[in-house]
Amino acid sequence: MTSERAALVAAAHESIRRGSKSFAAASRLFDRTTRERVWLLYAWCRACDDIADEQDHGHAARTSPASAARLDPEARLATIRALTELAMAGEETGSPAFDALAQLMRETPVTRAMVEDVLAGFALDAADWRPRSEADMLRYCFHVAGAVGVMMAAVMGVPADDEDTLDRACDLGIAFQLANIVRDVWEDDANGRCYLPVEWLAEADIPPGEVTKPHYRHALVPQVARACALARQYEASARVGAARLAFRQRWAVLSAARIYGGIAREVERLGAHAWDHRVVIGKGRKLSMVATAFVEARRTPRAVSRPALSRRELASIAKRR
Incomplete structure (x- = not known):
């Protein structure tokens, strides 16, 4: 070195x-x-x-009076x-x-295109962008997390031309971001943001900007459950790709999948009480999940098709917008 x-x-x-x-x-x-x-x-x-x-x-930066202007x-x-x-x-x-x-x-095989996909996520946030449709939400998840999953796969040695494995690495990042979205509904709302699709909220008769009002909480639960169901689909697809990695890499990826998947599952289980307190996975449960992932890493996962909207499809949508 x-x-x-x-x-x-x-x-x-x-x-x-x-x-x-x-x-x-x-x-x-x-x-x-x-x-x-x-x-x-x-x-x-x-x-x-x-x-x-x-x-x-991730914490508030210390600023001097001369540099206080944002x-x-x-x-x-x-x-x-x-x-x-x-x-x-x-x-x-x-x-x-x-x-x-x-x-x-x-x-590593990290490419300029992979990096650009991540930067596109920062561009969406800088534009104060909000998803109107389910495809919009998934496109956002692709750029802010799925694209990082692709770079992680490259870091682990997945070649840039192994499209299916990179797609499935992206799927894991999307599953992670969906878990973040459902967990952070209240926190995001406090910051003037909402990453659930406008169309979903309209179907539930939840007016714009009122997603966290107490009288809409029960109407919000089914929409969050929809996002959790999507997260499970993407997580299942990612497990197929993880099986192609070296054992220690596979173990690490499956551990992360279980921990982040656990967040979404806990939010779904709590229903209307999911946002009384921030959902976290305790150290004991994390260790248990890591141990379970070790056993899982030694098995061959069942075959699962990729979701209809994965890395290549979402990248194509992004180019048309």
């Missing part, structure tokens, strides 16, 4: 340690090389998120794009997190 790479890996490890203790712990399931590459990918994603939200590892979302997006472009060109960026992306692209 060169001193430059070692420094990037060390900075990336510190980033994941500060930004996500759960993700840092899960990364231990990987072999050393994959683990370090996962840290490098996380560092870039975390840095992009922090710039987009003006945060520091940049507009488009300016933040421009910063992300400029630093990412430098990294993809193999040039120094002045940021270890963005240099981490450059290192990752030298070592």
Whole structure:
């Protein structure tokens, strides 16, 4: 390992340690090389998120009076794009997190197109975009999480031309984001956002901007259940792709699938009480899920078709919008 790479890996490890203790712990399931590459990918994603939200590892950033003025979302997006472009060109960026992306692209099959798909998610958020249809919601999930799943697959060595496995890696990211959406309905509403489709809410006679009003809570439950059912479909598809990975990679992916899937299942189980408190998976349950995933990783999953809207279909929709 060169001193430059070692420094990037060390900075990336510190980033994941500060930004996500759960993700840092899960990364231990990987072999050393994959683990370090996962840290490098996380560092870039975390840095992009922090710039987009003006945060520091997911928390409010400390600002001096001179820098207290917030940049507009488009300016933040421009910063992300400029630093990412430098990294993809193999040039120094002045940021270890963005240099981490450059290192990752030298070592793995991560492509410019994969990176662009992730950046498109930041563009949607910068435009304050909201989904009107189910396809819109899935397209959003693709860009903000499914595309990261594709990069993760490349980090694990999946070739860029293995379309079906990359599709299924994307499906896992989509399942994760659907779990986030149903868990965070109240939190997103407090921030003036809603990622459930407008058409779904109209069908339930829930007016725009009133999704969390107490008298609409029971009408919201069936719409959330629809999103949870979609999450299960995408998770099942992802398990087929995970079976093609090396054992430790497969174990890590299936562990994550169980934990995030557990969030969606718990939200669905709680029904109208799902948002009384933020749904979390406790440490004990996580350990149990990791152990179950170990057993699952040694078995061949049943064959499952991809969902009708997966990576290639959603990318095609995005190009037409």
